[in-house]
Amino acid sequence: MTTERRVRLHFADDASGEFIVQPGQTVLEAGLLAGLPLLYQCQSGSCGSCLATLLAGEVANCGGAGSTLLPSELASGARLLCQSEAATDCVFALSYSSAAGQSTVQRAYALVNAIDAVSLDVVRLSLELAEDYWFDFRPGQYLRLRVPGTDAWRSYSPSSTTHTLPQIELMVRLIDGGLMSSWLTREGRVDDVLELEGAFGQFFLREKKRAPHIFLAGGTGLAPVLAMLESLRRQGGLKPPLLVCFGCRSEASLFGTEQLALYQQWLPTLEVRIAVDEAPAPGRLAGTPLSTLSAADFAHPDAVTYVCGPPAMVDAAQILLGSWGVNPLRIHSEQFAPSAAGQ
Amino acid sequence: MNEPKVIRRRNSGTPPASARTNDSRTQSQYAPYKEAAWGFINHWYPALFSEELPPDGTEGIQICGIPILLRRVGDRVFALKDQCLHRGVRLSAKPTCFTRSTISCWYHGFTFDLETGRLVTIAANPEDKLIGTTGITTYPVQEVNGLIFVFVREDDFPDEDVPPLAHDLPVRFPENDARFPHPLWPAAPSVLDDNAVLRGIHRTGFSNWRIACENGFDNAHILVHKDNTIVHAMDWVLPLGIVPTADDCIAPVEDENGPKGMVQWLFTDKWKPILENPQLNLKVENARGRCYRTSVFLPGVLMVENWPEEHVVQYEWYVPITEDTYEYWEVLVKICNTDEERAAYDYRYKHLFKPLALHGFNDCDLSAREAMQDFYADGTGWEDEQLVSTDVSPITWRKIASRWNRGIAKPGRGVEGTIATSSIRLKRLADGIAPGYRVRKIED
Numbered sequence: 001m002t003t004e005r006r007v008r009l010h011f012a013d014d015a016s017g018e019f020i021v022q023p024g025q026t027v028l029e030a031g032l033l034a035g036l037p038l039l040y041q042c043q044s045g046s047c048g049s050c051l052a053t054l055l056a057g058e059v060a061n062c063g064g065a066g067s068t069l070l071p072s073e074l075a076s077g078a079r080l081l082c083q084s085e086a087a088t089d090c091v092f093a094l095s096y097s098s099a100a101g102q103s104t105v106q107r108a109y110a111l112v113n114a115i116d117a118v119s120l121d122v123v124r125l126s127l128e129l130a131e132d133y134w135f136d137f138r139p140g141q142y143l144r145l146r147v148p149g150t151d152a153w154r155s156y157s158p159s160s161t162t163h164t165l166p167q168i169e170l171m172v173r174l175i176d177g178g179l180m181s182s183w184l185t186r187e188g189r190v191d192d193v194l195e196l197e198g199a200f201g202q203f204f205l206r207e208k209k210r211a212p213h214i215f216l217a218g219g220t221g222l223a224p225v226l227a228m229l230e231s232l233r234r235q236g237g238l239k240p241p242l243l244v245c246f247g248c249r250s251e252a253s254l255f256g257t258e259q260l261a262l263y264q265q266w267l268p269t270l271e272v273r274i275a276v277d278e279a280p281a282p283g284r285l286a287g288t289p290l291s292t293l294s295a296a297d298f299a300h301p302d303a304v305t306y307v308c309g310p311p312a313m314v315d316a317a318q319i320l321l322g323s324w325g326v327n328p329l330r331i332h333s334e335q336f337a338p339s340a341a342g343q
Numbered sequence: 344m345n346e347p348k349v350i351r352r353r354n355s356g357t358p359p360a361s362a363r364t365n366d367s368r369t370q371s372q373y374a375p376y377k378e379a380a381w382g383f384i385n386h387w388y389p390a391l392f393s394e395e396l397p398p399d400g401t402e403g404i405q406i407c408g409i410p411i412l413l414r415r416v417g418d419r420v421f422a423l424k425d426q427c428l429h430r431g432v433r434l435s436a437k438p439t440c441f442t443r444s445t446i447s448c449w450y451h452g453f454t455f456d457l458e459t460g461r462l463v464t465i466a467a468n469p470e471d472k473l474i475g476t477t478g479i480t481t482y483p484v485q486e487v488n489g490l491i492f493v494f495v496r497e498d499d500f501p502d503e504d505v506p507p508l509a510h511d512l513p514v515r516f517p518e519n520d521a522r523f524p525h526p527l528w529p530a531a532p533s534v535l536d537d538n539a540v541l542r543g544i545h546r547t548g549f550s551n552w553r554i555a556c557e558n559g560f561d562n563a564h565i566l567v568h569k570d571n572t573i574v575h576a577m578d579w580v581l582p583l584g585i586v587p588t589a590d591d592c593i594a595p596v597e598d599e600n601g602p603k604g605m606v607q608w609l610f611t612d613k614w615k616p617i618l619e620n621p622q623l624n625l626k627v628e629n630a631r632g633r634c635y636r637t638s639v640f641l642p643g644v645l646m647v648e649n650w651p652e653e654h655v656v657q658y659e660w661y662v663p664i665t666e667d668t669y670e671y672w673e674v675l676v677k678i679c680n681t682d683e684e685r686a687a688y689d690y691r692y693k694h695l696f697k698p699l700a701l702h703g704f705n706d707c708d709l710s711a712r713e714a715m716q717d718f719y720a721d722g723t724g725w726e727d728e729q730l731v732s733t734d735v736s737p738i739t740w741r742k743i744a745s746r747w748n749r750g751i752a753k754p755g756r757g758v759e760g761t762i763a764t765s766s767i768r769l770k771r772l773a774d775g776i777a778p779g780y781r782v783r784k785i786e787d
Contacts, residue, residue: 061476109347109349111349128351129352130349130351130352131352193349233375236384236497236750236751237385237497237749265372265745265746266374266375266745267746268746
């Protein structure tokens with residue numbers, strides 16, 4: 001099997017999802033990477049959690065090592081997605097609804113290790129999971145924090161990865177009159193307890209790819225990008241070309257530049273462009289993350305782009321990249337919008 | 344509603360506040376190096392001397408926590424993961440080969456193609472559906488001048504990305520004469536050179552490989568050699584230490600298509616030898632100059648040019664086995680173009696260099712590394728060490744290694760040494776067998 005195949009999965013609730021399966025990839029892997037809420041456990045063909053019915057097409061390697069399917073089950077179209085490679089384009093039906101596979105939300109408590117201002121309007125919140133709690137997430141995903149003493153929840157993407165658990169690091173943009181902002185700047189102290197839940201979102205680092213990775217980050221949209229860079233750094237083997245375009249409104253708002261410099265030291269394939277909109281310092285690029293780009297950055301047809309920042313930036317990125325003919329399936333984005341003040 | 348009990352973790356792993364000489368900023372620059380307890384993966388390492396793998400021989404070793412089997416068939420050496428995919432036993436413990444192109448697990452007969460690692464049959468279960476669908480990882484091999492190198496890789500590291508062996512060996516001469524002049528000694532041979540004769544030993548050291556590696560090119564460590572027999576028998580001027588006098592005392596080597604590492608400008612005006620310390624009443628009184636130059640390259644190979652005599656070079660590898668054992672390789676290389684030269688060198692190696700240099704002199708290094716191990720074993724040593732100006736060498740190496748390694752080896756999975764106190768390890772210890780590099784064969 002040498003070509004990519006298109007696979008469609010129908011959930012029991014009429015929801016469906018379509019994605020590409022690469023050669024050598026199982027349908028389950030590809031579906032999960034595409035962000036579909038699939039049920040699975042052992043991934044080795046024995047537990048049966050990923051059972052699906054093949055409606056059209058052919059799969060290879062079906063019923064390989066340790067498959068628990070009976071011949072009669074196979075004859076009726078039953079397949080284990082973790083053991084199935086797509087030999088042709090395929091369509092499957094799933095017996096469960098798309099809600100069932102939404103990974104269970106984890107709830108945890110964490111203690112404040114530090115609250116540090118890292119720029120004029122960004123605070124780094126360092127947390128440590130409390131005894132008996134754990135919290136799993138993919139690099140780029142977000143979690144929700146309850147503002148202490150309220151019923152209000154706020155969403156933040158860790159800039160750390162699971163490698164540093166039980167420590168979790170968040171970048172919080174301070175907003176005038178914001179609930180969490182007020183708590184962080186006025187009340188929050190080391191050892192305070194915070195409640196969190198998650199992880200959420202389909203904005204996470206996709207599988208190992210050789211194609212260039214382009215990250216566009218505005219403001220605290222850098223946080224999930226830092227987590228993805230850390231994850232890439234930890235991957236073995238030759239690294240793909242990496243480009244990070246990061247921008248803030250003013251020099252005073254910039255943060256994370258030392259960390260980006262470290263990643264440039266550690267990742268020889270990483271290029272970083274930092275832009276500031278208002279009154280950039282000498283030698284700094286003027287403008288936004290998008291204004292540092294040119295169509296040539298997307299010359300590789302398989303380049304993967306991750307966009308994270310204010311809604312206006314994400315929208316503008318879609319339009320700009322679209323005008324350059326970038327395949328929208330290879331653009332992953334997450335909008336960081338402030339919660340309305342006082343809510 | 345019951346309020347959950349929320350308390351601090353008893354064992355938080357919170358890094359200690361840092362106010363060290365090598366401050367947190369410097370430390371963070373080589374953070375990846377500190378993670379590499381099990382070594383750097385996706386690199387070429389020496390595995391065995393050719394003579395240790397006779398025709399049809401099979402040996403098992405472990406590098407970076409990966410069990411590796413080596414088998415010689417005809418003029419080929421094959422390397423495969425030495426862990427049956429069925430129940431994980433080491434194939435090399437009782438080598439069983441029913442055909443020239445395969446090796447079978449001695450336990451249940453799972454049979455693997457030596458070239459591809461594919462599961463081609465199962466002796467007692469030839470119809471099983473698993474056959475043909477799976478296999479074990481293979482490792483590229485290169486045998487040169489009596490040394491077998493293996494490219495130790497992650498399971499998904501593609502063949503087409505495997506770099507040439509020369510990218511994981513020190514820079515060569517004379518092609519680098521202009522870049523790294525050596526007016527005081529002749530060009531150092533490479534293990535890859537024609538007519539290079541390699542003589543040396545390897546043995547297991549009981550410390551982390553990084554501690555061992557840094558010892559080799561740390562210019563203050565030569566104090567441990569002050570009293571060595573060879574130094575005085577040869578009347579060598581071996582300084583108490585050598586201190587940097589210039590910012591560019593070390594030349595990083597980071598060419599796009601070549602080895603990554605660093606060369607130290609020893610015996611130039613960028614380094615100053617310390618020959619006496621009046622306060623301690625120490626003075627080097629020997630008469631004969633003994634110039635040399637140390638360099639280190641990924642994945643951790645030392646080159647000592649002009650050592651232990653002219654026209655000879657000493658290479659050392661510190662091959663990670665587990666996080667607290669490494670295989671220490673000491674290899675002397677000399678070009679011998681005639682049988683007479685070779686015989687003379689062999690004699691000198693056997694009766695002078697092996698006993699007095701590789702053992703007498705370097706045994707001191709082995710002890711020094713083991714003496715450091717407790718300080719670093721639990722990870723705190725990397726935070727607590729207080730480095731001084733001569734430590735520009737290890738710090739530069741740590742930064743270069745952090746940038747150019749091809750992957751940080753993950754802790755071994757299901758292999759010797761992942762559980763330090765496993766019953767089998769303790770039993771072997773009680774039987775007088777220390778943890779080591781090679782697989783012990785099962786006697787019939």
